[in-house]
Amino acid sequence: MKIYLRTYGCQMNERDSENIAAEFAERGHDIVSDDAVADIIVVNTCSVREQAEQKAIGKLGHVLARRNARRASLPIIGVTGCMAQNRGGQLMRTLPGIDFILGARKTHMVPEIALKMYARRLGGMCHPKPPRLLRDDPESADTYLDISDDLQSHRYINRHLLADTSQTCAYISIMQGCQMNCSYCIVPKTRGIQRSRPPEEILEEAAKLVDSGTKEITLLGQVANAYGRDIGLGGDAFVGLLRSLDKLDGLERIRFTSPHPSFFTPQLTGAYAELRTLCEYVHLPLQSGSDRILKLMRRPYTASKFLEIVSRLREAKPNISISTDIIVGYPGERDEDFECTKEIFEKSGFDMAYIFKYSPRKGTLSAELPDDVPDSVKEGRNAELLDLLAKQSMEYNLRLVDTEQEILVESCAKRNPDAIMGRTRTHRKVFFKSSKNLAELRGKLIGVKIKSATVAALEGYFYDPEPRL
Template identity: 35%
Template sequence: MTATPDTKTPARKKLYVKTYGCQMNVYDSERMTETLAARGYDAVDTPETADLVLLNTCHIREKAAEKVYSDLGRLRKLEAERGTPMQVGVAGCVAQAEGEEIVRRMPQVDLVVGPQAYHRLPAMLDALDSGAGAQVVTDFPVNDKFADLPKTRKASAPTAFLSVQEGCDKFCAFCVVPYTRGAEYSRPAADLLAEAHRLVDSGAREITLLGQNVNAYHGEGPQDVWSLARLVREMAEIDGLARIRYTTSHPNDMSDDLIAAHGEIDALMPFLHLPVQSGSDRILKAMNRKHTADGYRRLIDRIRVARPDIAMSGDFIVGFPGETDSDFKDTLSLIRDIAYAQAFSFKYSPRPGTPAAGSEQIAEEVKAERLARVQAALAESQAAFQQGCVGETMPVLLDRPGKFDGQMMGRSPYLQNVHLTVDPARRGEIVPVTITEAHRNSLGGVLAGTHAP
């Protein structure tokens, strides 16, 4: 029998999403892909054959918008070379910050959608299809977004992200987040538990709870408002969910119950990213951080009492306007005191529209020299932590194939990459690994019990 072509089912289209920046953008890209799958798009890994390309952008780094414009220029060239039409959209924080300006500068762009509005992508595509011209949506209807996204999300790996909170009310003087992501919003606890169950049912063993200011989480619970600690406690009860993490936190939102949770909940991993930015009280005040360097030290002391093996991570900005040599030395001494397991450090660069952007800037060469010194201090501290792991046996979640045949990569409790030789069929298992080698950004190990003396 000859098969009759199905004339009713439209052909599936190809979607390429490029993700810039943080884990929240990784989460948002997954949700955009899921939303568009329901509208007939299958994800592909490169833009060459894509019908629709979405750039999910980040505004944190310097010249972020310029980088997006040059990527758009490359896409325009690619479309001309291949000779078939490509729809192009800009999502994320640059879309929020630039809005209509993107379409004005790059008329090839069909869609501009802010981080709180991407649930409207299908409707925006419908409008495009009906000939309505470029669509720009940058409102902040954050609660609509989560309510309107499909409830079908599955884990694609043993580790998964889950956005629980968005936006920020802190207004640090250097940061664009309160302007690009809007006011703090916490998703209802029941929705998060349902999403976590779906992730675990589809293979996730570890979930990282995400928020721009995640420990400010205060979501509607069945009877009362839940804190992040309460949410973590409830998630820890999910059968099959072995590990929970959360990021990024503000020191002022490390409540007593969250600190206690670190000591009481085995599934809450002993690794905490807690940015401080500077070790100088004068600069912390100018940054509008609303805490002192010693307040941060005391806070970490309390966290370490609750969970003695906790590994700390942080963020540092050097060369903030007004930073003197003495302020900078205070930052170096804080780094020595805390003994970070890892940390990120950046030169200050002004973000248009933020309070510090108009202040007198420190000379570039001074910033560069300070950054080199901070990075050397952090590298020393990280190397000591990595080296201290050699000889230890720790549970490692096997989450992805390694570079070589028969090799797997896994995650230690302290968020280190660990490579070892093990059957790839064991992906998703948590296995005891004896660490035999320490490198700058990874560890090497062997399955416990197989270590040659």
């Protein structure tokens, strides 16, 4: 059977989709890249931004319309992820042709339910009718305490990977959910409170990935650096996990996303100087540089505390690359608040950032506030920060010209199949040409001399005759 999966949103969603794909593949089905030939279509959705929701709704509308035009009952079309959790009932009403809707913590049930529905459509009515809408009850503490369901989904991926090709770079989910309560964010409602996986399970998964050829691991968690606090491992559990992973023979690089400034301890900044594998790159969401707005957002840190973390990071690794998330136009944001954001943006020297214009998300605390910053003002602030970002990124990249960078070779360049793409430890994309082909270099660490830079990437040449690994 042919399965098409479309994913919107963050790396957590990407990881969930990998699991869904692995489960289908284990049952002998093919994952295809063209939805027109698929027997089952699954859209894994995101609810964090309005735009991501609209894109997913557009995609669903498109595949439903095509099925309607054919007057067919196949393919089976299902939705999972955060929007399925948050707006499942509404989706059912507005797009009644959708066959199933499974919330963010039910993604592991997607293959089973989709396949049962497919069998029923083909006439196998002996199959019991599977439920169309399954979500967690956000009011039920019990649901959140039962971690077996969603953590179960992280176990089978390795079997698939070991049987299949290796991944140079792989994600590992170290936790689910979030215990913070940022006023604008729907995640605690869609993914539940924080639930960390046991460290031995994470280490086992990492060891298997490394054995199968993985060189770089990115640890995923909504508040990755609060890892383990919910299961009684104490405040240093995340650093402890990094230290254990650092000892894995064959693992070359570790990244993680996303940390919360409130849990960025001196032990964690110290780990950048101490651990061989911990890459000189961190995504540290600021959201706003105004203490007044941070308080309204329920982000329990101040701009000066944020700058202190940045300075500790730069002390540990002077060349560290720091990216961030910013929301402009939060309710009540005045010009002077935005000026503070600009100031912290510059002082932090961010060389990469995701800048969003605030839009209220139904079900969040801030959705109750008047969305009182005019669109034109949000647009202007967004553009100002993008200009500043372009300037800072360019400065950062230009500093790398004429230096040698260690890059981990990942793939062909998307827009130029003759060029090869790898990343520096600081997460910069580097494009280069080589007499060696991709198959010879993929997964290898090589030295590349950087010869030019743009805002978004670097170009170099591969001068190291032998890859180092």
